[in-house]
Amino acid sequence: MVQPTRNAPPRNFAHRALRALSFQRSWFKKLTKAVWILLLSFVVVTPLFFYVVSINLFGLFGGMPSLRAIENPTNDLSSEVISADGVSLGRYFRYNRSQVSYEQLSPALVQTLLDSEDRRFRDHSGIDARAYLRIILGALTFTYQGGGSTLTQQLGKNLYTLELDGPAADLGKLPQRLIQKTKELIIAIQIERNYTKDEILTMYLNTVEFGSNAYGIKVASETYFNKPPSMLTWQEAAVLIGMCQNPSYFNPHFYAERSLKKRNEVLHKVMEYGHISRVTYDSLKALPLGLNYSVQNQNKGMATYFRNVIQRELNKWCTEHGYDLRDAGLKIYTTIDSRLQRDAEDAVANHMATLQQQFNREWRQRGLNPWVDPRTGQEIKGYLDAKIKRTDAYRNLVKRYGADSDSVGILLRAKKPMTIFTYRGERDTLFSSMDSLAYYNRFLQTGLLSMDPRTGAIKAWVGGISHKYFKYDHVRQGTRQPGSTFKPFVYGTAIEAGYSPCQEFADISPTIRLPDGSTWTPPNSSGSQGSGEMVTMRRAMALSLNSITAQVMQKVTPQNVVSFAQRLGITSKLDAVPALCLGTSDVTLYEMVAAYCSFVNLGIYTQPYYITRIEDKNGNVLENFTPKTRQVMDELTAYKMIYMLRGGVEEAGGTSEGLSYDLKDNNEIGGKTGTTDNASDGWYMGITHNLVTGVWVGGDERNIHFPSWSFGSGTRTARPIWDKYMTLVYRDRNDGYDKGPFRRPSQKLDTELDCGQYSASAEGEETF
Structure with missing residues (x-):
């Protein structure tokens, strides 16, 4: 056997090298195979996994939105109220x-x-x-x-x-x-x-x-x-x-x-x-x-009362058409002009802050609260105690402790942190429920409505002084006695019956026998039974003489006056009695403005409207709205009534004579004040050729009275708001509401309207 030499490599070196190389190749093949298997698995399994998840195979993975839902996604969208000039007034929303x-x-x-x-x-x-x-x-x-x-x-x-x-x-x-x-x-x-x-x-x-x-x-x-x-x-x-x-x-x-x-x-x-x-x-x-x-919420932004009032109508429309107002993303286009709305809100806030300060001062000087009995002039005893029983706070306490429990009275007078309304902004204080009731019952309220007589479009709507703290709307919800602002319906009935604005009556209060056998002799605002001088109907209305209005009422009869007012859009119940000539039946500011528009629109009544169209979230028009109109008197009667209403501004001593000079300069204006005899309501109705605006001022309840009849007169409470509002309107050159003459009738007048000039002083403001 041959022995290997000492320097020769070991016999198994090459073998081991071959084995190592073979192992490396085998491992690489296995790794490559594994990578390919993983890659192929990823390529095959991943799409398959995506597919079974997308179809929710055997209900293993939970549902997926349908292809249609993905192509047409839906989410809760607030419905938006938009002004005539394209400004967002606010929204109705579940999620804003x-x-x-x-x-x-x-x-x-x-x-x-x-x-x-x-x-x-x-x-x-x-x-x-x-x-x-x-x-x-x-x-x-x-x-x-x-x-x-x-x-x-x-x-x-x-x-x-x-x-x-x-x-x-x-x-x-x-x-x-x-x-x-x-x-x-x-x-x-x-x-x-x-x-x-x-x-x-x-x-x-x-x-x-x-x-x-x-x-x-x-x-x-x-x-x-x-x-x-x-x-x-x-x-x-x-x-x-x-x-x-x-x-x-x-x-x-x-x-x-x-x-x-x-x-x-x-x-x-x-x-x-x-x-x-x-x-x-x-x-x-x-x-x-x-x-x-x-x-943002329903108490903020412009036209808060307007948005709240129309919400009921919109909810009804949505129910009929299969929408949810709060999440359908509707666009509600309105007739409100944001510039006029801002002017109206500014005018109201400016005047009411000053008036409220004077109101509080006058009552403090008398040592009384404003809830007084007008017959005795004394504060109504137990007024707050009776009113607190109508509140949720009282009912909740009674439910918990019982009506006879002392705890009810104690807790109603227990002070707690509270944020309150003031004209200088919200203020934190410590008030009890009774404190709060007394505080808020001292506030005067107001309503303003401004309407384009040609189209029936409502341009501004202010229902109160603060929607957050006072929800009640005094434009359409509240009904109150209109006082002397009702007198144009009496004179309108007479004009339609053939009387002339220049026809004269003696300023003597008539004695009218009533159905119960008693008599009624309405005094003028001064308390007198009249001066005895001869006064034209135009001047009588300008001075708001009750004596002559009552005489005209006798001649045309209460029932005919009711019929005339109803034709012009007064839908509230009117009592056909002699005292109606002084505005004793409750009406809304909304009705009064629409009725006065019939005069300016030359006898055509246009039903007020405030929504022009509704669109869905994609801009598709769902419905267009147009006002309804009807002829309620002939053009000549309407124009003669415009001439009558202008008398308040143009006649010496007229109740609108004190309007700002800038308003009257190079302009035609008509107006009528109104005050209730119990000093709880002040009114003003102002007309121009393209805007009819009504203003009411008073307490939330009839038991809230002005300190005196003169303090609460429409001249002092409501007319300044109209004055401030129209002044602001005319300053804005971009809103399209400029000064100008009233539209003349196409039919020629029998005689020129010119009752002459008078320099006699007025007896004063009106009563009722």
Whole structure:
């Protein structure tokens, strides 16, 4: 046997090398095979898994939104009330959300959203593979690399609730998360197939919650900055986009420091991606938040009483047509002009604050509260004790303790923290229920309605002094005695019967026998039975002489006056009695304004209307509304009544003579004051060629009286509001309501209307 030499390699070296090489090749083949198996499994199993999840195979994974639902997503949208000049007056909502289009988004807002939330949004198809790779690498290296959800995926989560309601719901967190994410990806792909990038981005911003009852970018922009999304700046956009991750945590109103820090982080991203410069970033991050915060609700915004009153009609319309007003996203277009509405609200607030101060001072000087018996002039005893029993606070205490329990009275007088209304803003104080009742019963209320007589369109509606604290509407809900503002119906009946505005009557109060055998002799406001001088009907109405109005009523009869008023739109019950000539039957301000419009519109009554059309959320017109009209008197009668009403302004001593010179200059105006004899109501009806406006002032209840009849006269309480309102209207050159003459009738007058000039002084304001 030959022995190997000492320097020869071992016999098995080559063998071992061959075995190692063979093992490496075998391992590589197995690895390659495994990779291919995994890859093929991924290619085959992943689509299959996506498919079985999408169809919810055997009900294992929970339902998915249908393709139709994805193609036509729905979400709760507030219905919006819009003025005639395109201004949002307010919304009806379950969730305060309103849509905008892509064109209504500021470029800064769009870019800030993309830089902060999804930089590759325009490049991916709903799934950002690079983001998922980043997450995987972050998990392997134990470093958080940010989320991987695209805007499209987040939109899917905003639109649809993806719950696991099948057997998969019992699996562990990891399988549940896998299924949930799969559903998100499926929906994201479907959304990308059905919508453009601009549409997806807009839908996302329309569905995000921003806290403070603000859903969607439009409401958020209005809530935090009081501006539309189209006007958002870089720093404002950064505040709102920063809230998308956690609207409560980054709410700028409640957590300003957090919000400011988050805003600057978002702005830094915008700078990093080159959309603002370093200089711009440095200047923007130094700015304060600059909030103009106001949470929207039915008590805020313009025309609050109007929106509340028409809501009942809108709910009825929605029920008949299969909509829910609070989430259907309807657009309700109205006749209200936001400029006139603002003028009306400003005029009311300005005058009522001053009047209330005078009212309180006068009663304090008398040592009385304003709830007095007009017959005795004494305060009504037990007034508050009786009224508290009609409140929820009293009923709840009685339910808990019993009507005879001392606890009821004690707790009604127990003071507690309360926020109250004042003309200088809300104020926190300590009030008991009795304190609150006494405080609020001292406030005077008002109503103002302004209407275009040519179209019947209501242009301004103010139902009270504060909708948050006083819900009752004094335009359409409240009925009160109109006093002397009813007199034009008496004189209108006479004009229609052939009397002339220039016909003279002796200023002597008649004695009228009543059906019960008693007599009635109405005095003038001075208390006298008349001066005995001869006065034309025009001047009698201008001076509001009760003596001559009662004589005319005798001649035309109460029943004919009732018939005339009803033709002109008075629907409240009118008592056909002699005293009706002084306005003793209750009517609404709404009825009175519409009736006076019949004079200005030359005998055509136009039913007041305030909704022009209703559109669905996509802008499709669901219904158009047009006013109903009818001829209620001939043109000559109507024009003669305009001449009569102008007498209040033009006759010496007329009850409208004291209007501002600027209003009367180069203008034709008519007006009529009214005051109830128990000093609880003051009225003013003012007419111009294109606006008829009525104003009422008084207490919420009839037992609330003015300190004196002269204090409560329409001249002092209601007319100044009309004066201030019309002054503001004429200052706005863009609202289309300018000065001018009344429209003349097409039919020629028998005689020229010219009753001459009088210089005699007035006996004073009217009664009733």
